[in-house]
Amino acid sequence: MRDMQLSRLEEWKAMGFDFQNCPVRQVLDHVAAKWTSLILLELENGPQRFNALGRALPDISKRMLTQSLRDLERDGLVAREVFDTKPPSVAYSLTDMGRSFLEPLHHMIVWAESMMPQVEAARAQFDKS
Amino acid sequence: MRDMQLSRLEEWKAMGFDFQNCPVRQVLDHVAAKWTSLILLELENGPQRFNALGRALPDISKRMLTQSLRDLERDGLVAREVFDTKPPSVAYSLTDMGRSFLEPLHHMIVWAESMMPQVEAARAQFDKS
DNA sequence: AATATAAGTCTCATTTAGAGACCAAAATCG
DNA sequence: CGATTTTGGTCTCTAAATGAGACTTATATT
16 A cells, blocks of 8 residues: 555654554554464463474464464563473463463453354355345 | 374364364454454544545555455444445444454553563563573 | 546565474383 | 384475555546
8 A cells, every 4th residue: 555645654753653663563463463362372271382282273383383482482471491301391381471461362252252143144144245 | 283182172073163163263363364453443533435544554455455344344343335426435434343342452452552561571581592 | 638536456476374394312112 | 122102393395365566447636
């Protein structure tokens, strides 16, 4: 969308508002990361090891599991701990901040579950026309 | 991740739990759609036309704006109304359900804003090591 | 007369995600 | 004893999702 008038954007820039670093976007990107929320939800059941998480979330690829866990670790939502077993095992757990994220996340889930029938109805309506 | 033990998944399947149609995943996918939440947030300011939305969200492409709006319309969160002007204009607005989604969304945003400093700190820590 | 606007669609290029092979060392299985 | 499994990943190759931008058609503006 490059054919915009730029006025509002220019205004924001003038105000020193950094569009790319907008905190709202950053969280939404996080929630939007498709797997991170599911991982956090799974870790609510307690610390889990890499492969156990993979089994709990059967349709995630190892690649994305690794990447999502790194992102979560970097942002301080998840802690990674290596145990010196043979072979070495790695446990992932929620940090306090990670746990605090579950509260708003559960709000979303409650909303989702209560609205699902309406959403289904809307879809059926939309699809038939 | 095809090398899983399948036990938990099998269990779920035995329970008739349809993994792909899980409502939690469906909403999270929605929130995870990268643009839908931003669009809903923008429509909180009142109904807006296609190009106006494009200007308000400068880094979305027309292609994704169209697609996201269709998804939101299909799920009943957004209403699309065509006006017979010349050239015809189209207004998008929140439905009641769309508005109700803003509540849990705002919870997430509040969380995001309050946690941002901690997240930044965690990132700085992670990146330096 | 040329350009802009409305709301998209379409194509092509780039980015992101998924599938699965591969790693090394130790434990387990037959 | 040899084969397989398990640990937590990485790497490559393919497939899917996204972005950039040209194009449309009729009217209005400059």
